[in-house]
Amino acid sequence: MEQNNQWQDKQDIKSLELAELTEAMVQMGQPKFRGKQVYSWLHEKRVESFEEMSNLPAAFRQQLAQNYYINSLSIIRKLTSKIDGTQKYLLRLKDNNCVEAVLMKYKYGNSVCISTQVGCRMGCKFCASTLAGLVRSLEPSEMLDEIYTVTRDSGQRVSNVVLMGIGEPFDNYDNVMKFLHILSSPEGYNLSLRHLSLSTCGLVDRIYQLAEEKVGLTLSISLHAPNDEIRSQTMPINKRYPIDELLEACRYYFNKTGRRISFEYALIEGVNDEVRHANELADRLRGMSAHVNLIPVNPVKERGFKRGSRQRIEAFQKALEARGVNATIRRELGADINAACGQLRREYDQQRSQGREEL
Numbered sequence: 001m002e003q004n005n006q007w008q009d010k011q012d013i014k015s016l017e018l019a020e021l022t023e024a025m026v027q028m029g030q031p032k033f034r035g036k037q038v039y040s041w042l043h044e045k046r047v048e049s050f051e052e053m054s055n056l057p058a059a060f061r062q063q064l065a066q067n068y069y070i071n072s073l074s075i076i077r078k079l080t081s082k083i084d085g086t087q088k089y090l091l092r093l094k095d096n097n098c099v100e101a102v103l104m105k106y107k108y109g110n111s112v113c114i115s116t117q118v119g120c121r122m123g124c125k126f127c128a129s130t131l132a133g134l135v136r137s138l139e140p141s142e143m144l145d146e147i148y149t150v151t152r153d154s155g156q157r158v159s160n161v162v163l164m165g166i167g168e169p170f171d172n173y174d175n176v177m178k179f180l181h182i183l184s185s186p187e188g189y190n191l192s193l194r195h196l197s198l199s200t201c202g203l204v205d206r207i208y209q210l211a212e213e214k215v216g217l218t219l220s221i222s223l224h225a226p227n228d229e230i231r232s233q234t235m236p237i238n239k240r241y242p243i244d245e246l247l248e249a250c251r252y253y254f255n256k257t258g259r260r261i262s263f264e265y266a267l268i269e270g271v272n273d274e275v276r277h278a279n280e281l282a283d284r285l286r287g288m289s290a291h292v293n294l295i296p297v298n299p300v301k302e303r304g305f306k307r308g309s310r311q312r313i314e315a316f317q318k319a320l321e322a323r324g325v326n327a328t329i330r331r332e333l334g335a336d337i338n339a340a341c342g343q344l345r346r347e348y349d350q351q352r353s354q355g356r357e358e359l
């Protein structure tokens, strides 16, 4: 298997913010403006080698190559939906781990769902990404490269980004913040963070921390239950941060940032999808500026959870709306390539461990 280990004794230049990169260039005896030049090659033109940085002196390019590597990802597999053009990518990282990213095409533009970790340690019972635990967190460069790779492969600019792939973004907080700064910088990809959503299972301390960052993104909370009894059974994080504490942090976040919170609620038949659960949820969210996104659960074979009928799902939505809570049922994209989040990577890793790499 092809593996490039050149990165091992070098620094990751793509993970540096502009100020850090400028400082590093100055340390190498270069004028300050080199920082902006190199940054633009990496994040605006998105080249994959130092040789391509044609406005830099040749000797300096060599010096850069001796000290730094430019991260890149390779596409292991790409599935394209025949129904709506949704594309699911399995991407190889430099150390041979892999993650998933999904490109969804909407009328208003292209949206990419990216992973923030290899695996996850949050242990939600309905989720495929967490079955084999956490391997490691992604570097800022690796999250950026999920977007850069999809942009290059599809030939289309991405206008919306959602952090809803494999991993818990708040369990990789510092790298995610760096990633956000670089992604939104005018000298780089220049994505407005108004067009970015971050989804969390509810690490309350981090919600308070994010409220102070002034990044203006949309926060999505994976709630998935109307009470602590059900939530603690399906989401271990609830034992650490129960619903009341979580909702208090959400209210704080809204008051501080003025950004409406979105709640994700995966409907699992017989677990959390009765009308009485909808009523209980509505009572809890009353008075909050919130939106509930209902997701028919994606069955994961190791988990045994089932999705209810369309009727049940609509009855749940109606009950929420009757109590004044804004709720939508998530439109399913890429139904024909639908491996629930984390399943493509999981299948690949299982086959790889058996020595069968092709999918």
Ligand code: SAH
Pocket (backbone or CB within 6 Å): 122, 124, 126, 127, 128, 163, 164, 165, 166, 167, 168, 169, 199, 200, 201, 202, 221, 222, 264, 266, 295, 296, 297, 298, 299, 300, 340, 341
């Ligand atoms: N760790 C973060 C982001 C990744 S998961 C979080 O928990 O929010 C992205 C979303 O998919 C979360 O709302 C998660 O709860 C949900 N999800 C995971 N497995 C699912 C499944 N089998 N069916 C439906 N939604 C699922």
